[in-house]
Amino acid sequence: MIQTSEREEVSDQALMLRYQRGDRSAFVTLLRRYQVAVYNFVLRQLGSALSADEIAREVFLGVVREAPRFDYETPFSTRLFAIAHQLVRDERQRMPSRQLLQRGPSAPESSRAGAGSSSRLRGEAALEDSIVSAVEALPDDQKDVFLLREVADLSFSEIATVTRQSETAVKIQMQHALQRLRLALQDFDEYRRALR
Amino acid sequence: MDSDKFDRIVLDLLYGELDELTTAAAKRHMEQSARARDIYAHFRATRQLGVLPAHTPPPDFEAALLAREARVLAELPVRHRLGRVVSKLAGYAMRPQLIMAALLLLMIGSSLMFVRTRPALHSAVQVTERGAPEGDVDVVLPLTPPPSSSAPLAMAPSEPRAAVKPESPATPRGTDEANAGAAPDAPGQDAFEQALQIYRARGYVEAQRLFERLSRSGHTRAAEAAFYAALSTRNIKGCAAGLSAFARVSERFPSSPAAHDAVLRAARCQEQLGNSDGARSGYESLLRVPTHARRAQQALSRLANEQAAASGATP
Numbered sequence: 001m002i003q004t005s006e007r008e009e010v011s012d013q014a015l016m017l018r019y020q021r022g023d024r025s026a027f028v029t030l031l032r033r034y035q036v037a038v039y040n041f042v043l044r045q046l047g048s049a050l051s052a053d054e055i056a057r058e059v060f061l062g063v064v065r066e067a068p069r070f071d072y073e074t075p076f077s078t079r080l081f082a083i084a085h086q087l088v089r090d091e092r093q094r095m096p097s098r099q100l101l102q103r104g105p106s107a108p109e110s111s112r113a114g115a116g117s118s119s120r121l122r123g124e125a126a127l128e129d130s131i132v133s134a135v136e137a138l139p140d141d142q143k144d145v146f147l148l149r150e151v152a153d154l155s156f157s158e159i160a161t162v163t164r165q166s167e168t169a170v171k172i173q174m175q176h177a178l179q180r181l182r183l184a185l186q187d188f189d190e191y192r193r194a195l196r
Numbered sequence: 197m198d199s200d201k202f203d204r205i206v207l208d209l210l211y212g213e214l215d216e217l218t219t220a221a222a223k224r225h226m227e228q229s230a231r232a233r234d235i236y237a238h239f240r241a242t243r244q245l246g247v248l249p250a251h252t253p254p255p256d257f258e259a260a261l262l263a264r265e266a267r268v269l270a271e272l273p274v275r276h277r278l279g280r281v282v283s284k285l286a287g288y289a290m291r292p293q294l295i296m297a298a299l300l301l302l303m304i305g306s307s308l309m310f311v312r313t314r315p316a317l318h319s320a321v322q323v324t325e326r327g328a329p330e331g332d333v334d335v336v337l338p339l340t341p342p343p344s345s346s347a348p349l350a351m352a353p354s355e356p357r358a359a360v361k362p363e364s365p366a367t368p369r370g371t372d373e374a375n376a377g378a379a380p381d382a383p384g385q386d387a388f389e390q391a392l393q394i395y396r397a398r399g400y401v402e403a404q405r406l407f408e409r410l411s412r413s414g415h416t417r418a419a420e421a422a423f424y425a426a427l428s429t430r431n432i433k434g435c436a437a438g439l440s441a442f443a444r445v446s447e448r449f450p451s452s453p454a455a456h457d458a459v460l461r462a463a464r465c466q467e468q469l470g471n472s473d474g475a476r477s478g479y480e481s482l483l484r485v486p487t488h489a490r491r492a493q494q495a496l497s498r499l500a501n502e503q504a505a506a507s508g509a510t511p
Contacts, residue, residue, distance in 0.1 A: 131248060195237050
């Protein structure tokens with residue numbers, strides 16, 4: 001799960017209201033609050049840093065365009081990731097061959113696995129690679145649900161709103177996604193230790 | 197809880213979205229079911245390990261986005277931009293401080309209609325209190341009794357008439373001036389008027405003191421002063437004390453207008469004290485005084501009527 005920055009006292013809704021009234025600093029606060037989650041959500045969906053950069057910006061620009069008629073009864077995060085979900089789907093349709101769906105931009109080698117300095121670190125890097133590969137290999141619907149749950153930190157009901165499905169359907173897809181991940185992880189010692 | 201229900205809620209349990217009661221029920225079910233324990237353990241382990249590495253956006257992500265945000269704002273339809281302006285203005289308008297300030301200004305503005313500058317001299321109205329106290333309306337002394345040779349009771353040559361005519365320059369003032377040192381003011385006309393004003397202002401104690409002093413000082417209006425001193429006594433102590441005070445006026449200044457007024461006042465006090473015979477006797481004595489005969493006759497008639505009414509009402 002991606003650790004988002006700690007929420008300030010000002011709610012998302014209050015910041016949107018301030019932004020509606022022309023306070024651009026409120027938008028900057030919202031941007032800094034959600035940019036990591038949005039960027040990683042898009043990155044894990046598309047697998048391309050270039051596309052993720054552009055699509056993530058479009059997500060926030062979608063918020064800018066919707067601001068004058070923002071629906072305050074919907075949580076801001078739900079609406080934000082609904083925009084992101086729609087843009088990702090559009091991008092998938094635009095590139096059906098998934099030319100860009102390769103191994104996503106991983107962290108710099110120097111910050112990952114210590115460049116093979118020890119077998120333990122190599123094992124962690126292998127685990128991380130397996131996780132990323134397993135997530136990217138998920139069917140789109142399951143990947144949507146998994147990323148909205150784990151990266152965007154939305155509840156199942158909010159995911160149901162974003163994906164326009166029933167909550168039960170969302171949970172079934174999440175179960176399938178976790179079972180697929182389990183298959184990818186179960187050979188690791190870390191998994192066996194976590195089972196205890 | 198059965199296995200089907202557990203399967204439906206296992207994800208909620210994994211992500212902490214269950215209420216306390218259902219969570220406890222699910223945990224109890226896991227204690228009894230190895231299958232449930234196994235399902236939950238695998239989900240928990242998968243979730244625990246399935247943490248994706250977080251990547252930060254490119255360094256220019258925020259700057260480039262804000263630059264495009266400004267362009268997008270500029271390209272918004274006019275109605276949306278107008279909506280932002282309206283929303284901004286409404287935000288200010290809805291602030292309680294602004295509402296209170298507007299109300300305050302409205303109140304101040306409306307109250308200015310009632311504020312006038314200092315009134316001009318010609319528009320000033322002066323009100324002066326005149327007249328005697330309510331209880332003494334009919335006490336005004338007959339200041340100008342027409343001297344009549346046919347009057348049955350001729351006034352004594354020493355009658356203090358100064359009260360009814362302006363003080364003559366020839367009036368000897370030696371006595372007043374001699375007694376002036378006893379009073380804070382010279383016991384002259386001004387002293388009498390001053391005492392009278394105090395009496396009219398219902399300062400009876402001070403008025404009694406001043407009138408007593410004037411009556412003893414040989415003032416030209418000593419008889420009037422004695423009468424007012426008696427009136428003050430009655431007002432202070434009541435009719436019982438007033439009777440003796442009025443009697444002293446009659447004794448000190450017999451046959452004077454002040455003495456007749458004192459008799460009239462004493463008779464009214466007798467009435468108030470329930471002594472009708474005493475009152476009637478006083479009124480009858482005034483029938484011979486032309487200046488008081490009419491009021492005495494009226495009082496006698498009233499007394500007779502009241503007596504007749506009282507006897508008629510008595511079975």
